[in-house]
Amino acid sequence: MPDPLVTLGWREWVVLPALGIPRLRAKIDTGARSSALHVDEQWRFSQGGAPWVGFRLSHGKARGLSIQAQAPIHDEREVVDSGGRGERRIFLRTTLRLAGLEREIEINLTNRGAMLFPMLLGRTAMTGLFTIDPASSFLHGRPPRPTFPTGAA
Template identity: 70%
Template sequence: MAGRIVLGWREWVALPGLGIGAVRAKIDSGARSSALHVDAHWRFSEGGAPWVGFRLSPDLVGGEVIESVAPIHDERNVTDSGGRRTRRVFLRTPLCLAGIEREIEINLSDRRGMRFPMLLGRTAMARVFTVDPARSFLHGRHAPVVPPTFSLTPGRPPQ
């Protein structure tokens, strides 16, 4: 474990490729994949490739509604902590945490009722981070990022 960055059981993370400057995440080495809460998501095609658009609640990420789009990387069945299997859309996007930026896989999920809008699983932490479950928020809150520039018009749902 030498050389790994220690995280608390909860941290602020940024997903700059999705225009998310700071979101609270539960660090969960028991979960294989990472998940991000979205209030709504919709699919569309761009240049013949599958894409997804999605919307996050203002109370989850600092008071503003965030809409973003990303190419769909994969779709897989995921078993949640209650044993329920659901098919989820997976994206690949940069994660910024503790001064490190790395590309991770993240699925879009309905995490309403959960205390943390994001779950950071063990595949996102592999070979770089370790967790001290007795500590939290060791790396502060990230500065806001400028959302990526793209057009939401393709496949955008009615308001």
Template identity: 70%
Template sequence: MTQGASPGTIVLGWREWVCLPGLGLPAVRAKVDSGARSCALHVDTHWRFTDGGVPWVGFRVAPGTGASIQACAPVLEEREVTDSGGHRSRRVFLRATLRLAGVEREVDINLSDRRGMLFPMLLGRTAMAGAFTVDPARSFLHGRPSGDAVPSLKKPR
């Protein structure tokens, strides 16, 4: 255990591979950012629709595997987010299962344009709270996920 880590917490490096199985994303490079409140996922495009009176968001993402993945999920909420440059924008949030270092937990993720960033996902502090600590001198401590993600969520019938 890294010095200063609480018993029972898992140490992460400043970058890690994560899996979002319910979205069909078996391996996504994520920047671990305790300065960011929420998680952000780069999407190439997204669109809103309603099914059965429930708001949904569909989106397309290319997680770096060469293939583009299309998924959809119920909209959790929409709220203002301030990026690291101080720019505010209204973003769609969804809730998804995150798998990292043998731990699965539900996290809130906003969909954003991270084009030009090195990491398609940002892992924020609310997703890490109570389970993880960060060692900024290390990276990719837990390896790449095995690729056993479940298929993308389908629109309900």
């Protein structure tokens, strides 16, 4: 018998550990195929002959927390947003931690600065693990605040 699906609310806290993102608010969106991560800035570079992307994102209260990360580019393709506008986006493969579970997901980078949530979790990231209760929010709590050694920023 397969494991039962874990129920998520329409918004949840997620962790992207491989990108150094200890917690981030995400909108759960079954209408979106792919997942999207807000970035303020992104740049390409090569590492070991392979294409990589570096990026910076701000989030938290008044976008006061800033994280800089890098990852190999998995793919690049056109994404059509809910307004029908197409945009070529970089896709990464990274680990998602949500509701005590971890899964490798594909995520694209875009400017979501005008949106309430810095991340949108699309249906391909949820398939086979999660079901959604649209009347609920943050069912799995907030991940703990990261701690840094004394003197670290």
